[in-house]
Amino acid sequence: MAPTVILIRHGEALHKIATSSDVWKHEWELPDPELTKKGLEQCSKLAADLEERLPFSRGECRIVVSPLKRTLQTVRHGLQWLQDLDVPVEVRAEWQETSDNPCDIGTEVALLQKDWPDFDFSGLDPVYPQKTGLYEASEDAFRQRACFAIRWLFERPEKCIVVVTHSGFLKRALNTGESDRFQHVEYRIYEFDVDSEEPQLREIDRRKPLESSPDPEERQS
Secondary structure, X not given: XXXXXXXXXXXXXXXXXXXXXXXXXXXXXXXXXXXXHHHHHHHHHHHHHHHHHOOOOHHHEEEEEOOOHHHHHHHHHHOHHHHOOOOXXXXXXXXXXXXXXXXXXXXXXXXXXXXXXXXXXXXXXXXXXXXXXXXXXXXXXXXXXXXXXXXXXXXXXXXXXXXXXXXXXXXXXXXXXXXXXXXXXXXXXXXEOOOOOOOOEEEEEEEOOOOOOOOOOOOOX
């Protein structure tokens, strides 16, 4: 039976900071930005909320995460309680963000492994962090990558997979519009639609973060 999937957007990062309820400061040229202080606080709220609601045991779960620093940090600070229960963390390139701006181009893997030695990088596509092939910044590549990512989840044996990723790629993976973008540390829960020819996710629940700001003009996450 296909797993339940929990999709989470990372916390606020340094390339995109809310200066008020409807004003954002953008730093697209900042290389692979880390979380802000507010982003770390959002992760603490995510941990407190999700720990009460996750209906699966440790042996039934896996964490999958984009290789960008803001998603890796969101796992470390928002899902550490799952790691403490020996839930494995797998880093996968297909869940990275879509653009080829410096903020969405990753750090060399050897450097990441030093900072996250307990994360599993063995399944990371060796072309990372290059934005080529499946990872190039084109709508055709986004669609192909989304299909690949969803199919991979569908074929997993776990009962639950928690994915930490980015709003731009989530829009493509879920085929949703601009008005339904994920807010920072928002998570939504999905099951697979068994009646569709190709694996498709069907939303069954969602949880918006506390004290989140609207994100009306976003280009990437």
